[in-house]
Amino acid sequence: MSSPSHxxxxxxxxxxxxxxxxxxxxxxxxxxxxxEAIGRTMTDRMGWFWMVLEPFAMVALMVGIRSFIKGDxxxxxxxxxxxxxxxLMGFYLLRDGMMRGMGAIKANQALFTYRQVHTTDPVFSxxxxxxxxxxxxxxxxxxxxxxxxxxxxxxxxxxxFFSWISLWLLGxxxxxxxxxxATLIEEVEKIIKLISxxxxxxxxxxxPLNNLPHWLLEYAMLNPIPHGLExxxxxxxxxxxxxxxxxxxxxxxxxxxxxxxxxMLHIHFSYKLKAK
Numbered sequence: 512m513s514s515p516s517h518x519x520x521x522x523x524x525x526x527x528x529x530x531x532x533x534x535x536x537x538x539x540x541x542x543x544x545x546x547e548a549i550g551r552t553m554t555d556r557m558g559w560f561w562m563v564l565e566p567f568a569m570v571a572l573m574v575g576i577r578s579f580i581k582g583d584x585x586x587x588x589x590x591x592x593x594x595x596x597x598x599l600m601g602f603y604l605l606r607d608g609m610m611r612g613m614g615a616i617k618a619n620q621a622l623f624t625y626r627q628v629h630t631t632d633p634v635f636s637x638x639x640x641x642x643x644x645x646x647x648x649x650x651x652x653x654x655x656x657x658x659x660x661x662x663x664x665x666x667x668x669x670x671x672f673f674s675w676i677s678l679w680l681l682g683x684x685x686x687x688x689x690x691x692x693a694t695l696i697e698e699v700e701k702i703i704k705l706i707s708x709x710x711x712x713x714x715x716x717x718x719p720l721n722n723l724p725h726w727l728l729e730y731a732m733l734n735p736i737p738h739g740l741e742x743x744x745x746x747x748x749x750x751x752x753x754x755x756x757x758x759x760x761x762x763x764x765x766x767x768x769x770x771x772x773x774x775m776l777h778i779h780f781s782y783k784l785k786a787k
Contacts, residue, residue, distance in 0.1 A: 536627075539628055540632060543619070543622075547637055563648055569599055573595055586719050588751050590661065593661055593662050594744060594747075597743055600645065600648070601674075604641075604675070604682060605685070605736060608638040608681075608683050608685065608686045609685040609703070611686070612634045612638050612685070612687065613685075613690050614700070616630055616634070616694045617694060629781070634690050653665075663747075667747075670746035677742070677763070678739040680766045681765060683770060687776075688769050688776060691773065713734065714736040719754070720732070721754055732755075732756040737754060737757070741753040
């Protein structure tokens with residue numbers, strides 16, 4: 512009579528070990544990131560040009576207007592051009608996460624036939640890629656500013672980096688939330704595109720909000736974006752006087768709230784989002 516151990520040797524032969532859920536998710540994110548990166552950097556040959564030209568043109572326009580009206584100077588202990596560049600780059604970082612994240616589901620609808628791909632995956636990969644590209648462009652602007660003799664290097668690198676990440680995460684939260692809403696309700700995307708320019712103006716990107724009357728400033732600071740931009744500028748200029756009412760806690764309440772709400776929308780409407 513043969514021993515049980517002798518027969519068990521053949522039964523242990525099995526297929527390849529199943530990958531964990533986290534390993535599958537990482538593979539999906541990596542594949543979608545490479546797909547988005549190739550599409551952004553190689554398909555559109557003018558993509559890099561416009562990414563650098565847009566903030567440069569806006570800064571040149573605003574510097575020209577300011578010089579024509581009352582000349583260059585300091586804005587609350589910050590040089591005007593670096594103040595403008597830091598605000599524009601921070602706003603574009605957030606705007607890219609919001610706008611490109613909003614269209615991520617519709618652009619990748621065919622990929623949802625694979626059960627491993629979830630509706631949040633294209634949003635994460637797009638926002639991460641756009642954040643990396645904007646960070647690279649910011650470094651270019653800092654290097655150009657230093658070469659031109661402008662005070663562009665941040666005084667507090669850690670604080671600037673944390674504020675940059677905060678704006679990045681706020682854009683991710685908006686992207687998650689709006690990607691679900693815009694896919695379910697088509698009018699949402701049109702509304703967001705209409706308010707993107709007014710949002711730049713009321714967020715203190717191109718003029719200091721301290722110039723507003725106190726009663727109007729209180730309403731403007733209900734918007735979380737100025738809080739992130741002011742904290743970013745404080746990291747660049749250590750003596751900068753931030754707008755009254757700026758709060759890191761208030762900013763992070765919106766970051767956590769938008770991301771949580773966005774994830775809940777994706778979970779609750781998962782089947783509807785994939786079927787659109």
